[in-house]
Amino acid sequence: MVRPSRAPAATLCQTGGVDPISLIALAAILVVGLVLLGLLDRRPKPPKGAYPTTRDANDPAPTGSTAVLDRDEKTDVAVVEPVAPAAPAEPEIVEPEAPATPALDRPEPAGSRLARLRARLVKSNNIFGKGLLALLSRDTIDDDVWDEVEETLLMADLGTEPTMELVDRLRERxxxxxxxxxxxxxxLLREELAAMVDPSMDRxxxxxxxxxRPAVMMVVGVxxxxxxxxxxxxxxxxxAEERQVVLGAxxxxxxxxxxxxxTWGARVGVDTVKSDQDGADxxxxxxxxVRVGIEQESDVVIIDTAGRLQNKSNLMDELGKIKRVVEKQAEVDEVLLVLDATTGQNGLTQAKVFAEVVDITGIVLTKLDGTAKGGIVVAIQRQLGVPVKLIGLGEGADDLAPFDAEGFVDALLEP
Ligand SMILES: Nc1nc2c(ncn2[C@@H]2O[C@H](COP(=O)(O)OP(=O)(O)OP(=O)(O)O)[C@@H](O)[C@H]2O)c(=O)[nH]1
Structure with a gap:
């Protein structure tokens, strides 16, 4: 009898189906794989619209500024990111616009200033110049006329000694x-007055x-x-002469x-060193x-000092101290004494005391637009033996002119 041949189960499995052990192993691998994939998928996703990890100069600028990348992820990115960053055209962060830098002033070159300001000098000093011209144009010049000439010169604050000298010279000629x-x-007057003002002085x-190192300039006065x-x-x-300047307050x-x-400095792009503390040293x-000036390789450092009365010895000593301290770094090349021309002879007393404390190298005569006492130029130069270097002829920003002896005398004698 032929029994139908029955393949043992194991044989069936081997030939026509899958081994159950392999199936279980496969299933287990699948499960582990899926779990791993799931875990991997939980890594934090980069914020939308963030930069690719690398970028070079040729890449289009990404949406947003670098400030986005610089920020800690904990910061409120939502505030700075666009709601729907579809196309990366718009910047993501709009930096608060810095207020537009005010255009810098273009100061007037020094050379043309006296010509422009001449009218003010003429106006304020015409009594002086015109008075002298009228007197010396008289048919007869007797002693009375010479007395009047003398008086005119004294009124203009020329000073006693220069007045006597000038009258003698004029009489002789x-x-x-x-x-x-x-x-x-x-x-005649032009020549003699110019000689008194001394065109040969180095101004x-x-x-x-x-x-x-930079030149150092100190500005002093009452x-x-x-x-x-x-x-x-x-x-x-x-x-205006294209020099680089630092100011010291x-x-x-x-x-x-x-x-x-x-404020003066900012208008022309010049740095000012100052203390935030009132009454600082x-x-x-x-x-x-001066340190900043040296560091910036500037041409000149100009130091403004507090007004001080010449009879306050402690304040005058302070001036000496400022100069000595500065000179630990750099020599002070210029000490300018500022004198108000309207105070006339009073300025002479001030000048004397200041000169004792610091070596004055030049005079700035301000407010010459408001006085007929132009003769003070001569008096002050004689007193100190230092030249008037600049004259102030108004409150405008460029109303300060280099002093020029001949131009000054011409303005006094303008018809
Ligand atoms: N008319 C005229 N006014 C001037 C001239 N120079 C300066 N002033 C005016 O004088 C006044 C005093 O000027 P400041 O520069 O503040 O004087 P300061 O010597 O620094 O004053 P303190 O620091 O108090 O000693 C201001 O109103 C200036 O505008 C000038 O040449 N002509």
Missing amino acids: VTVEGTRSPEQVRT RLAATRKDG NGVGKTTTVGKIARVLV ADTFRAAAAEQLA PASVAFEA
């Missing part, structure tokens, strides 16, 4: 030269780098003569002075200003 036309009188400002204003105006003169006594100076502000 009038006697020798005889009859005079108005033109001759003018020429250049020390504003050039020397021995690899209260209210126009020091801070003058420092600001000098900065403009130098900027060593007037720490008057609260608003440092701000006032910084002026010597250390000055020292710091």
Whole structure:
């Protein structure tokens, strides 16, 4: 009898189906794989619209500024990201727009200033010049006329000694030269006055780098003569000459002075070193200003100082101290004494005391637009033996002119 052949189960499995053990193993691998995939999928996703991991200069700028990437993920990115970053055209962060930088002033070159300001000099001093011309144009010049000439010169603050000298010179020439036309009188006066003002004096400002460091300029004087204003105006003169300037606000006594100076500087792109502390040590502000000037390789550092009465010895000593402290780093090349021309002979007393404390190298005569006392130029130069280098002829930013002896005398004698 033939029994139907029945393949054992194992044989069936091997030949026609899958081994159950393999099936279980396969299922287990699948499960483990799926679990792993699921775990991997839980890694934090990059924020939408974030940069690719690498980017070079040729890549289009991504949406948003680098500030996005710089931020910690914990920061409120939502605030800075667009709601729907579809196309990366718009910046994601709009930085608060910096206020537009105000255009810098273009100060007037120094050379053209006296010509422009001449009218003010003529206007304020015409009594002086015209008075002299009228007197010397008289047919007869007797002793009375000479007395009047003398008086006119004294009124103009020329000073006693220079007045006597000038009258003697004029008398001599009038006697020798005889009859005079108005033109001759003018020429005579021009020559003699110019000689008194001394065109040979060196009136250049020390504003050039020397021995690899900036020139250092200090500005001194009594209260209210126009020091801070003058420092600001000098900065403009130098900027017009394309020099690099640093200002030092060593007037720490008057609260608003440092701000006032910084405003002058900012208008022409010049840095001002100042202290935030009222009453700070002026010597250390000055020292710091010079340090900054050296570091910035600037051409000149100009230091404004507080107004001080010449009879306050402690304040005058302070001035000496500022200079000494500054000189630990760099020599002070220029000490400008600012004098208010309207105070006339009073300025002479001030000048004397200041000169004893610091070596004055030049005079700035301010407010010459408001006085007929132009003769003070001669008096002050004689007194100190230092030249008037600049004259102030108004409150405008460029109303400060280099002093020029001949131009000055011409303006006094303008018809
Ligand atoms: N008319 C005229 N006014 C001037 C001139 N120079 C300066 N001033 C004015 O004088 C006043 C005093 O000027 P400041 O620069 O503040 O004087 P300061 O010497 O620094 O004053 P203190 O710091 O208090 O000692 C201001 O109103 C200036 O505008 C000038 O040449 N002509």
